[in-house]
Amino acid sequence: MPAPLSAAAPAFEIVKGEREVLVLSEAAVEANLDLADLLDGLQEGFAGLERGEVQSPHRPEITVPEAGFSLAMSAWQPGMQICTKIVNVFEANLDIGLPNHLAMINLFDPATGATTCVMDGTYITGIRTAASAVLSARLLSNPASTVATIIGAGVQAREHLRLLPLVRDLDRINICSLDPEHAARLAETHPLASAHDDIESAVRESDIVCLATHSSTPVIDASWLSPGTHISSVGYYPPEGELPPAVARQHRLFVETPDAFLPAPVGCSELTGLDPASGTALGAVVIGTAEGRTDDTEITVYKAMGIGMEDLVAANLVYRSAVASGATPTFAW
Known part of the structure; x- marks a missing residue:
């Protein structure tokens, strides 16, 4: 019987050769990311997660004792390039003028697995984290919210400040930090913002509270939250963290996925010991299989x-x- 015909050469004869890979700097990444599109894209991404369309496996961690840690994060959804990011968190970088979060992202063609793009991931890491929290405010906060408080004065606080006015018509945004000078300098960057020295009074008057710190202990007290407040927390500092455990246990809790209840580095330290059934996935709210805010007095x-x-x-x-703008440079891979 004759062997089946094949147009392909044997594997040993095939080499990759040179392929052009798009390279995008941090500045190019920022210039090509529209913030309104990001919020809408994340909303669709959460919906895709809930429908089972997105693969987003657990992230492994490498720890460098007394220096920092490195996380690998990957995901794919049909219609998109495969995405893999390495993010390194080294706090001492701030002392030498480097961000404490540094990241690199690679994209791959889902048809062949070939590399299509290498881009800086530092800006994306900051903005997408804040955007998910601000998206939660769009979905869960009282639509009549007028006052927000951001606790923190770092990268996450900066990005929250840029994004919050896109989802609510706010009268003012309080900036609170353990370093009053940093809070004042951040507040100067936005017309709605003002530095606020008294964290408790800022929280008590707020409709939206955003925790955006690198604190190993809670930065507010659960009793400060007024009826109807929406609070978000993006800080990551095992084995504790910035969000008081009572807040997550006493009020309606929403998460990205049920993986939030797993131990760090996959999940959130503040949710340790909680039943995953106590949390609602944000995507379930997006697609309408779970209820979001139920009334004006509920704390979410x-x-x-x-x-x-x-x-x-x-x-x-x-x-x-x-790609649409014809961006360069590229390099031969």
Whole structure:
């Protein structure tokens, strides 16, 4: 019987050769990422997660004792490039003028697995984390919210400040920090913002409270939250964290996925010991299989851990915009 005909050469004769890979700097990434599109894209991404369309596996961690840690995060959804990010968190970088979070993202063609793009992931890591929290405010806060408080004065606080006015018509945004000078300098960057020295009074008057710190202990007291407040938390500092455990246990809790209840580095320290059934996935609210806010007095809580889907959405938006604009440079891979 004759062997089946095949147009393909034998594997040993095939070499990759040179392929052009798009390279995008941090500045190019920021220039190609529209923030309104990011919020809408993340909303669709959460819906895709809930419908089972997105693969976003658990992230492994490498720890460098007394220095920092490295996380690998990947995700894919049909219609998008495969996305893999490495993010390194080294706190001492701030002492030498480097961000304490540094990241690199690679995109791959889902038809062949070939590399299509290498982009800086530092900006994306900051903006997509804040955007998921601000999206939770769009979905869960009282639509009549007028006052927000951001606790923190770092990268996450900066990005929250940029994004919050896109989802609510706010009168003012309080900035609170353990470093009053940093709070004042951040507040100067936005016309709605003002530094606030008294964290308790700022929280008590707020409709939306955003925790955006790198604190190993709670930064507010659960009793400060007024009826109807929406609170979000993006800080990651095992084995404790910035969100008081009572907040997540006493009020309606929303998460990215049920993985939030797993031990760190996958899940959130503040949710340790909680039944995963106590949390509602944000995507379930988006597609209407779960209820969001039920009345004007309910306190809603969103605890973020950061997942690969968020990088996938942001990086694909950047890539599409850059390709459409004819962006260069490239390198031969």
